Amino acid sequence: MSAAVPSDLAAPVIMGVLLGGLYALVALGLSLVFGVMKLINVAHGDFVVLGSYAAYAGMTLGLDPILSLLVGVPAFGVMGFGLHRFLMHRASGISAEAPLIVAFGISIILQNAIQIAWSPLSRGLTTSYILASLRFGRADIPLVYLLDLVAALIVMAALHGFLRRTYLGKAVTAASQDARAAQLMGINTDTIHALAFAIAAATAAIAGVFLGLTFPFTPSSGVAYLIIAFGVVIIGGLGSMLGTFLGGIILGLAQALGGHFFGAAAQMLPVYLTVLVLLALRPQGLFGR
């Protein structure tokens, strides 16, 4: 792979692809909730950032960020379930824009709560293993990027298995395909919606830890993650794991190459522009129906 591209491009290309898995992971939660509730949860990016900060808090207690997920994932699941039960469920009965505005409110609350708890300073999850790097041909790739992809693949495979194999997973799929028909088949769609929210929050916790290992983060990083996740959903369409993965890789490449050519400060610009151009050309998604 590295032989086909100029050597100085090899590193950003490989990093972009590896990062793509992680972006697909961020998008999975957004896409799952959108699938069942027809809601783009604008607080999803803030869930991810909260995941990073939760791991940061764990680190100050001496916990390894990745191991802390053993606590973080169930805790985020409960949080997601509760947020749906007590807030989003009610909002979805009010009007078309109410869930969006409530989610926006949650996003503001989370952002400011994080800022109060951990100050607006940029933080990072610094562990011994993230400083290690591997050599691919002539390109040095930080080990953490490889971890990102592995983690993303594991979560995606697990989620795919859950949605295809288990009764509950099939119920989620059914509810996203046709909510009324699912209800008629005896599926409690309210519980399914809350479950989707819980899974989305749990995947956000995982994504938050690995993003936190890869990039520094601030309390307002959530918007960027939300846009990335949205962009991935637009590119990949809903319900397609492969499409989501490809979407993640496209945006990962956009960011890594953007950072390579225009510097770290501008690395998000190509991502934003890609999303806007895609919206203009194919709002139904590259692989969408």
Add this chain to the structure above:
Amino acid sequence: MKGDVRLREVEEAAFLAGTVVLAALSLAGAPRSWLLYLVYFSLYLAMANMWNLLAGYSGLVSLCQPAFIGLAGYTLAVATWVNLPFYLGIIGGGVIAVLFTLLVSVPVFRLRGMYFAIGTLVIPEALRTIFLLWKPVGGELQGRGAGYVIKGIAGVSMTELYWLALAVGVASIFLMRRLLRARFGLGLWAIRDNERTAASAGVPVFRLKLYAFIVAAFITGLAGAIFYVYQGYVEPTSAFSVRWTMIVILCTVIGGLGTEWGPLVGTVIVLFLNFLLARYGGVSLLIQGAVLVGIMLLAPRGVMGVVGQLRATRSL
């Protein structure tokens, strides 16, 4: 029907009289802090009215209001840097916001509902990144994205600023009244309630949405530019901040989304909240977020909705 028209004229006359009284406040020697609150009130009111026009009356939940405000602020700054008078900068701010709307309307109006909201969310984020890297004029300031001082406004008195702000606030109210009572407003309602039905009934959907967006961009841009005349400098992080979105949503939702007087009532309440919470900094925004969620869940039509319900029950 005739009674309605009479009532409307009385209402508008009373409203104009109130405006004159407010405008005279600054001459009557009202304290500077009062005027400052009224400046904020008028500007937030104009911005909230315009968001209400989009989200409340046209079903366009726009999250790109900071783009209009930030662009107008930068237009003002650049205008004063090339030695144009600041009022040209203010008007230019509105015009640039409109031109920008024309540019983004093509991609954005292909999106509906949720997709529209997130599509518009990307815009201020992209603009912030651009303005962090790009310096439109002048190289004297060190570093990128350090922002600009608005030049040539040293002579602008508090009274002038206050009147400018008041003019935009009042104009936004009259504009809403006139627009919503015209065919334009009916068309927007039809689009909000059901876009497809509206289109098949001959409502020019794209054109009306675009007009609503242009109006909103122009007034929001004017209000944004006037805000930056007061603030005296503009920099990307706060200019394109999601905080603006929060303010317009909060003002509108507390007062009543999709009600005519909602933004007015909501802006009063939000400013009062700001005043009460001013000492607490970050907690203030957190509480405002919680208020937004609470109001949306418990009283989706805000204060005006509750008032309307009370009236309806009393007349039973």
